[in-house]
Structures are given as structure tokens and as C-alpha cells.
Amino acid sequence: MLTYKKGEWCEIIVSSEWDGKTIDDIVKEEWKVPKKLLHEYRMQKSIQINGEYRRWTDTLQEGDKLQVHMFIEEEYGVTPEYQDVEIIYEDDHLLIVNKPYGMDTHPSEKGGTHTLANGVAYHLQANGIFAKVRHIHRLDKDTTGGVVFAKHSLAGAVMDRLLMERNIKRRYIALVEGKVNQKKGIINKPIGRDRHHSTRRRVSPTGDSAVTRFYVSEYFSKQNVSLVHLELETGRTHQIRVHMSDIGYPLVGDKLYGGQTTLLNRQALHAEEITMLHPITKEKVEVSVPLPSDLFALLGKLK
CATH class of the missing domain: 3.10.290.10 (RNA-binding S4 domain)
Structure with a gap:
């Protein structure tokens, strides 16, 4: 089209x-x-x-x-702030950005700065585009990788629905502690809040449905670390971190969920691929998102 x-x-x-x-x-x-x-x-x-x-x-x-x-001028909704934003995919309707480590996807309060959304607003402004910054999904502060943004209200509405219908596929790469016994599997365990810790989540029978698919591509015996690829069928907060910890394989560097290995000073998790149908043309959009330097270097050492 x-x-x-x-x-x-x-x-x-x-x-x-x-x-x-x-x-x-x-x-x-x-x-x-x-x-x-x-x-x-x-x-x-x-x-x-x-x-x-x-x-x-x-x-x-x-x-x-x-x-x-479609392209009606709008307020950005966040303060434009210069950042060296890494654009993975862009057209008139959507934007896919590689979020770096240590950065929130969007501000938690009005006027907040130093988030990916602020950088996206600056990118739009620098290119003469006056559109509300609409993130379609989020990544944890210390998780890196692809985040999708809509550039107008119709694209936002369509992609919100695609996400809800589980038709925006997100694949992650992670390093986990231990040798994962199954080559591949499905973790289907509901996730809820941890009443003993304000930011933690946990597997809970009264929680929201959460499904994670995984397959193991490599095991590094010297460090007792497995390289795992994961796909989300749902998008719960900390889903991969909670699920992998619950089955006994916390992410490398993920102290919040029991990670002991200090090979990385954050959880070793990166959103490496996004696949979806274009919200307007319905053509297939499939992007690979480069690894950040810290995870790339660590993988090089492990291998």
C-alpha cells in the first residue's frame, strides 16, 4: 500500500x-x-x-x-530534551527507538526529563514534526532495546489494539544464572504485586495472566550462565525477570530478583526484535535492535 x-x-x-x-x-x-x-x-x-x-x-x-x-499539530506532552537517540525504524506513522540502559521510557510526573520520551520529542521537534509522543509499550529503566512510538492518534489507536491482541511480537535476549534444563518451554504463571516490597512483582495465583516463551541458545559452563531468547505473549511489569527467577534462573545482574552473578551491573536483558503489521498499510515490519556495548562486550568475553 x-x-x-x-x-x-x-x-x-x-x-x-x-x-x-x-x-x-x-x-x-x-x-x-x-x-x-x-x-x-x-x-x-x-x-x-x-x-x-x-x-x-x-x-x-x-x-x-x-x-x-492524520498529521494534526499537537503538543509533545513531554519536554523536548537533546539526546543521541538511536532510531531503528521510522516512517510517517511510527518510530522504533533503541532505549539505552539507565533510562526510563517516559517521565513519571509532569515536566519530568531525562527519559526516552524526552529524547523522542526532541527528535520530532528537530525534524519539524509537532506530534504528541505516544509510547506503545515500555521497558524497565535498566532494560535496553526497542520501544515503539506512534506519530499520530490513528497509528497510536491501531497499535494499542495490536498490542492488546498480542499482535506486536517482542523478542528478548537474556543471560540467566545456571544451566537451564529445558531447551525450550512456556512459563504460564500469573504475576501480581509483592506486598512486602513496593517495586517488586511476584508469581501469584491472584495476579494477572502472564505467559513467556523461551529457548536456550547457548550455555557457558565456566561462568555457569545460559543465553536465552524469550518472547512475551503478555506484557506484565518485570515479567521476564519474575518468570525466570521463579523457575530458578534469575537474570545475571538482577539483584531485585535474586541474581548473584556480578558480570553486569544491571539485569542482562535486551529487547532484540520487534515484529508487527504496519498500523496503516498492514505491511510486515520486522526490526532487529543492536545490543548495547556492555552486553555485547560481556557476550564476547563469555564466548
Whole structure:
């Protein structure tokens, strides 16, 4: 699907897949636009065909130009702050950034700074883009790797739904203590708050459903450390850290969940790959996120 940014409008060249569909079909079935945003589109006449306002029941033909008022100027919502942000993927609709170690994804209070969201706001500002900074998911402060941001409200709404439906796949790489007995497995254990510790989570029968898939790619016998790749089916706080600790293999450097090994001064966890369908074009987006220098160096030593 070809899309073009034309000022505040997005122009989509209708492909054969959309031939015969109506505007109503596109917004409700293809994009599943939330009711509030649908209402805004109707009231503000935010959708045109070939430069004309048309009824939403009118059909599209291959080659038509479907125009949507997507790129509306907004406040960033966070203070732009210069950072050397590492962009992994970017187009008019979304942004994937490699979050460094020791940085929160977004501020915990209004006016907060020194977070990834502040750096993204600066990046947008430097490129003349005035859009609210919308993170689709988060990473722990000391976890590195890919974080997805939406660049307008429609992309945000679609990707929020994709995440909820578990259709944004996130793969992580971790170093854990010990030799993991199973080559691969699924950890299906609910996670809740630890009433004895304000920031900890724990496996709890009354917690929220949490599912983690893993497979072991290497074991370093000298240091008694395993290299594990993991995929989240749910996105609970500290999910991988809690699950791996619960089955007896805490992450290297993760003191909060019982990690003893001091090979790294943080938990050895990195979001290495993100796979999803593009929120507007539905084309497959698959990105690999480079390892940070500390984890890269440690892996080199282990090998």
C-alpha cells in the first residue's frame, strides 16, 4: 500500500485489496478505529476521496486517492530534551527507538526529563514534526532495546489494539544464572504485586495472566550462565525477570530478583526484535535492535 504525507493529510493509493470497499469498511474493519476517533473524523470531515468529501458508504476503486487528515499539530506532552537517540525504524506513522540502559521510557510526573520520551520529542521537534509522543509499550529503566512510538492518534489507536491482541511480537535476549534444563518451554504463571516490597512483582495465583516463551541458545559452563531468547505473549511489569527467577534462573545482574552473578551491573536483558503489521498499510515490519556495548562486550568475553 503506497502512502504519502501531504502536509497534514495522508494520501493512500487504493490497492486492489481495497477495491470495492467503502470508507466505512476501511475505518471500521481494516483499521478498527475507536468510536471517539471515528466521531472526530465524521464531525471534522477528516476523510476525502480524490480531494472530495464523500459519503462513507461510497465505494473505493483501485487507484483512488484516499486522503485522511492524520498529521494534526499537537503538543509533545513531554519536554523536548537533546539526546543521541538511536532510531531503528521510522516512517510517517511510527518510530522504533533503541532505549539505552539507565533510562526510563517516559517521565513519571509532569515536566519530568531525562527519559526516552524526552529524547523522542526532541527528535520530532528537530525534524519539524509537532506530534504528541505516544509510547506503545515500555521497558524497565535498566532494560535496553526497542520501544515503539506512534506519530499520530490513528497509528497510536491501531497499535494499542495490536498490542492488546498480542499482535506486536517482542523478542528478548537474556543471560540467566545456571544451566537451564529445558531447551525450550512456556512459563504460564500469573504475576501480581509483592506486598512486602513496593517495586517488586511476584508469581501469584491472584495476579494477572502472564505467559513467556523461551529457548536456550547457548550455555557457558565456566561462568555457569545460559543465553536465552524469550518472547512475551503478555506484557506484565518485570515479567521476564519474575518468570525466570521463579523457575530458578534469575537474570545475571538482577539483584531485585535474586541474581548473584556480578558480570553486569544491571539485569542482562535486551529487547532484540520487534515484529508487527504496519498500523496503516498492514505491511510486515520486522526490526532487529543492536545490543548495547556492555552486553555485547560481556557476550564476547563469555564466548
